[in-house]
Amino acid sequence: MIIRSDGQKHFSVAVIGGGPAGIMAAGQAASPGTKVVIIDKNHNLGRKLLLTGKGRCNITQAEFNDREFIKKLGPNGQFLFSALAAFGPKKVIDFFEQRSLLTKIERGRRVFPVSDKAQDVLETLIRYLRENKVKIMIDSKVLGFEIKAGQIDCVKLKNEKIYADNFILAVGGLAYPGTGSTGDGYVWARKMGHKIIKPFPSLVPARIKEDWVKDLQGLSLKNVALSVWQDNKKQDLKFGEMLFTHFGVSGPIVLDLSKTIGELLAKGEVKIEIDLKPALDFPVLDKRLRRDFIKNSNKNFKNYLPELLPQKLIEPIIKLSGINAGKKLNSITKDERKKLVNLLKGLKFTVGGLLGYKQAIVTGGGVDLKEVDSKTMQSKIVNNLFFAGEILDIDGPTGGYNLQICWSTGYAAGAAAALKG
Numbered sequence: 001m002i003i004r005s006d007g008q009k010h011f012s013v014a015v016i017g018g019g020p021a022g023i024m025a026a027g028q029a030a031s032p033g034t035k036v037v038i039i040d041k042n043h044n045l046g047r048k049l050l051l052t053g054k055g056r057c058n059i060t061q062a063e064f065n066d067r068e069f070i071k072k073l074g075p076n077g078q079f080l081f082s083a084l085a086a087f088g089p090k091k092v093i094d095f096f097e098q099r100s101l102l103t104k105i106e107r108g109r110r111v112f113p114v115s116d117k118a119q120d121v122l123e124t125l126i127r128y129l130r131e132n133k134v135k136i137m138i139d140s141k142v143l144g145f146e147i148k149a150g151q152i153d154c155v156k157l158k159n160e161k162i163y164a165d166n167f168i169l170a171v172g173g174l175a176y177p178g179t180g181s182t183g184d185g186y187v188w189a190r191k192m193g194h195k196i197i198k199p200f201p202s203l204v205p206a207r208i209k210e211d212w213v214k215d216l217q218g219l220s221l222k223n224v225a226l227s228v229w230q231d232n233k234k235q236d237l238k239f240g241e242m243l244f245t246h247f248g249v250s251g252p253i254v255l256d257l258s259k260t261i262g263e264l265l266a267k268g269e270v271k272i273e274i275d276l277k278p279a280l281d282f283p284v285l286d287k288r289l290r291r292d293f294i295k296n297s298n299k300n301f302k303n304y305l306p307e308l309l310p311q312k313l314i315e316p317i318i319k320l321s322g323i324n325a326g327k328k329l330n331s332i333t334k335d336e337r338k339k340l341v342n343l344l345k346g347l348k349f350t351v352g353g354l355l356g357y358k359q360a361i362v363t364g365g366g367v368d369l370k371e372v373d374s375k376t377m378q379s380k381i382v383n384n385l386f387f388a389g390e391i392l393d394i395d396g397p398t399g400g401y402n403l404q405i406c407w408s409t410g411y412a413a414g415a416a417a418a419l420k421g
């Protein structure tokens with residue numbers, strides 16, 4: 001930092017927002033000749049990062065084929081090509097491993113720290129900032145910008161102004177506002193002439209209308225298939241993990257289907273169907289039940305079900321099947337058995353709506369990518385402004401994609417802002 005004769009604090013680069021995107025940008029921008037400040041309104045940097053992956057931080061997605069990675073991000077994914085080529089998942093893993101944070105790859109190519117602690121990821125990043133002598137300003141809410149001759153002159157805090165040659169906006173979106181992301185960046189970017197694609201909560205849990213769903217609270221299902229239906233037509237399908245909450249359903253496959261659900265809800269009623277036995281088709285499952293019923297002919301229905309289902313689903317399935325709980329397996333009729341197979345292959349619920357920003361993992365929409373250079377993240381409207389992270393109109397499914405967007409865009413913005421005089 002240079003203190004000017006008039007007392008002005010002047011940096012080469014000022015990064016606004018100390019989440020993953022801002023931290024990566026600040027660390028990358030800093031060098032002996034480039035003085036960088038990172039400013040955050042919270043008392044600690046990376047508050048949201050600590051919540052990621054249920055406190056374990058799914059750092060990235062080990063999809064090393066950039067084309068395949070980008071396919072998962074939808075139509076806006078193309079924007080990430082250059083940034084991903086410069087700092088993709090492999091380089092992110094190397095970045096952390098070189099700083100002694102060992103990583104492991106889990107199901108679905110999700111990359112986690114071996115320690116299973118998001119705190120360790122954050123500490124590694126803060127060490128990175130310290131090593132690069134980045135000035136960290138916490139408890140410092142940015143209130144706005146001053147513009148001079150079409151360029152940002154300084155950021156305004158409550159009691160001071162911070163001047164810099166270049167500014168990186170990395171204040172996130174609107175999701176999980178309790179962590180500090182309250183949409184301030186959209187307001188500033190719009191004021192500076194940027195178009196904001198209407199933000200919406202993305203990767204968000206769903207409310208279920210059926211009252212009995214409350215009895216399933218806490219139930220986690222692995223290896224199930226979840227399909228989304230409208231007007232008796234299947235609209236989408238995902239395999240994997242989901243869970244029941246006090247209001248409805250959440251977990252990776254629900255979050256990943258939430259975009260489709262949201263779009264369909266705008267048109268009418270939406271049903272979801274859980275296939276509890278996706279590996280067995282209808283005839284195979286029916287055959288298995290028939291065999292089991294012969295083998296355990298004297299067992300009653302209720303005592304047999306734990307072989308098929310988690311505890312919490314037993315009572316609901318008994319009710320929905322209409323089969324008497326005490327009925328001996330050898331007296332269950334063919335029609336009853338078929339009904340049971342139908343339930344196991346398609347447990348239906350009606351969606352009552354999606355939750356809002358408070359529970360959303362990311363924000364869809366944001367700064368229009370047409371107005372941002374995809375190699376440098378530089379604004380095409382304000383010459384000394386750069387963007388990084390969730391504030392941009394790009395987001396991905398669960399599995400480490402969203403943090404990778406932060407690392408790649410943060411890296412690109414930091415490198416470019418440092419080079420630009």
Ligand SMILES: Cc1cc2nc3c(=O)[nH]c(=O)nc-3n(C[C@H](O)[C@H](O)[C@H](O)COP(=O)(O)OP(=O)(O)OC[C@H]3O[C@@H](n4cnc5c(N)ncnc54)[C@H](O)[C@@H]3O)c2cc1C
Pocket residue numbers: 016017018019020021022039040041042045046047048049051052053054057058059060140141142143170171172173175176179180181182184185360361362388389390391399400401402403404406
């Ligand atoms: C519960 C949860 C779990 C998640 N798990 C994963 C996961 O495992 N893997 C994955 O890839 N993604 C995950 N995500 C998504 C991921 O956390 C986000 O994509 C990522 O944090 C966005 O980073 P960012 O730096 O753009 O913004 P943020 O992390 O939101 O950081 C923005 C920062 O800007 C600061 N700020 C805002 N306004 C101001 C202001 N006016 N003045 C000063 N500072 C300001 C905020 O305090 C905040 O620290 C998860 C999200 C949530 C909510």
